[in-house]
Amino acid sequence: MLSRRLWHSMPVNASRPLIYQGTKRVIASNNISTTDRFSPLAPAYAQNTIIQAPLIAAYSTVASSKTLTLSEQLAQGSRYALAKSITLVESSRSDHRAEAQQLLSYILKKQRDQPLTKPTFRIGLSGSPGVGKSTFIEAFGMYLLEQGHKVAVLAVDPSSSRTGGSILGDKTRMTELSRADDAYVRPSPSRGTLGGVARNTNEAILLCEAAGYDVTLVETVGVGQSETMVAEMVDMFVLLVGPGGGDELQGLKKGIVELSDLVIVNKADGKLADAARAVSMDYTSAIKFLQPPSPLWKTKVLRVSSRENTGIDKAWEAMKSYFDTMTSANKLTEKRGAQRKVWMWRQITSELVDRLNSDDKVKQHVAELESKVFDGKMTSGQAADSVVDVFLNKVKEDRI
Numbered sequence: 001m002l003s004r005r006l007w008h009s010m011p012v013n014a015s016r017p018l019i020y021q022g023t024k025r026v027i028a029s030n031n032i033s034t035t036d037r038f039s040p041l042a043p044a045y046a047q048n049t050i051i052q053a054p055l056i057a058a059y060s061t062v063a064s065s066k067t068l069t070l071s072e073q074l075a076q077g078s079r080y081a082l083a084k085s086i087t088l089v090e091s092s093r094s095d096h097r098a099e100a101q102q103l104l105s106y107i108l109k110k111q112r113d114q115p116l117t118k119p120t121f122r123i124g125l126s127g128s129p130g131v132g133k134s135t136f137i138e139a140f141g142m143y144l145l146e147q148g149h150k151v152a153v154l155a156v157d158p159s160s161s162r163t164g165g166s167i168l169g170d171k172t173r174m175t176e177l178s179r180a181d182d183a184y185v186r187p188s189p190s191r192g193t194l195g196g197v198a199r200n201t202n203e204a205i206l207l208c209e210a211a212g213y214d215v216t217l218v219e220t221v222g223v224g225q226s227e228t229m230v231a232e233m234v235d236m237f238v239l240l241v242g243p244g245g246g247d248e249l250q251g252l253k254k255g256i257v258e259l260s261d262l263v264i265v266n267k268a269d270g271k272l273a274d275a276a277r278a279v280s281m282d283y284t285s286a287i288k289f290l291q292p293p294s295p296l297w298k299t300k301v302l303r304v305s306s307r308e309n310t311g312i313d314k315a316w317e318a319m320k321s322y323f324d325t326m327t328s329a330n331k332l333t334e335k336r337g338a339q340r341k342v343w344m345w346r347q348i349t350s351e352l353v354d355r356l357n358s359d360d361k362v363k364q365h366v367a368e369l370e371s372k373v374f375d376g377k378m379t380s381g382q383a384a385d386s387v388v389d390v391f392l393n394k395v396k397e398d399r400i
C-alpha cells in the first residue's frame, strides 16, 4: 500500500510513480496518443491506490503530450526547448520536477530504442578565477564549431549555492559562442545546494545530448567540492592553470591535479610565454609522481593562448586521443555507468538527509541527540542509529 504521505516522501527523481487523474492510460512510449488528457498527479487518488512494482516501471515510460512535444522539439535541436527543459530540471516546483522526470524517462527510453547517431563527449573544465576559463571556452568552442561539432556549455558554480551570488555567471561570458547557432551556453543556476546544482547538471547533460550537442563542456571554478563533483559527471577532466599559478602544484590542490586527464597552461603568449613554459615543465615533472586518473592514460600538459588562439587545436587533439583510447577499451561506457551509480548513492544520501531534516518528529529528536553528543553523553554512532530508528518507525507508521 502506498500512502499519500509515503508517496510525498519518495524522491521525485527516482521511481516515484506518476499518477494521473482524468483519462488514465498506461501506454508504451512508441504508441502514444497525443490526445490523452494527463494532468499531473492527484494525491487524493494516490492515497488509496495500490501501486505494485511492475506498474511503477510501466508508469516511468508514460509521457504526456506536453512531454512528447518538448522531446520532439529537443530532438530537432531547438535551443528554446533545451532551455525550457533545463529550466524544468532546475526547478524546485513539484509539478516541474514531475514533468522533468517524465521527460528524462522518455528520453532514456527513446535512446535505448534508438541510440544517438553521434558519439557524445563530456568534458569538465576547472580552474581558479581569472585563469581564463571563459576566454578558453570561447576560443575552444568556436574551434569545435568549425570542426562540425555542436557544443553545449554548462556551469557548476559553488559560489552561487553558498551566497546566491555567482563567480561564473555574473558577467556576460562567451559572447561569440553564445550567439553561434550550433552552441548553447547555459549560465549556472543561482539557487540550490551545490549537490542539487550538480545533480541538475547531470540531467542537463542528458538533455543537451538529446538536443544533438555532441560535445558538452561542464565548467566549474576551482573551489571546494565542485571539481570532484564535475569530475564524476564527465568523461574527461581538464584543469586550466595560469602561467603565474602554482597553487595546485604546491600541494594546496594536489587532489585536483590528480583528477585531471589534461592540464592546460593558458596565457602562453607575449610576456607570459616564458612563465607558461616554466609552469608547464613543473606540471610535467610533478605529474610523474602522481597517480594517473586511469591506467590507460597518462595526464598530458599543454600550453595554449586562448587570447591568441594558439594551441587550441593541440588541446582538442589530446582530448580526442583520450576519447579514442578510452572508447576503444570500452572504458567510457563503464565510466559513465559507474558515475551513474555514484550519483544514485549521492542522491539517496541527500534525499534521506533532506527528509530527516524535514520531519518534525525526527527534527526534535535530532536536536536532543545533538546536545547529548555535544556533551559527550552519547557517541555519534549511537545517536546516528537512534535517528535512523526513529525515522524508520515514522515511515512505518505513515504506511499503516
Ligand SMILES: Nc1nc2c(ncn2[C@@H]2O[C@H](COP(=O)(O)OP(=O)(O)OP(=O)(O)O)[C@@H](O)[C@H]2O)c(=O)[nH]1
Pocket: 127, 128, 129, 130, 131, 132, 133, 134, 135, 136, 167, 168, 221, 266, 267, 268, 269, 272, 304, 305, 306, 307, 308
Ligand atoms: N594574455 C592572455 N590573457 C588571457 C588569456 N585568456 C584570458 N586572458 C585574460 O585573463 C583575464 C581573465 O579571463 P577570463 O576568461 O574572464 O577568466 P575566467 O577564468 O573565466 O575568470 P572567472 O570567470 O572570474 O572565473 C581576462 O582579462 C582575459 O582577457 C590568454 O590566453 N592570454
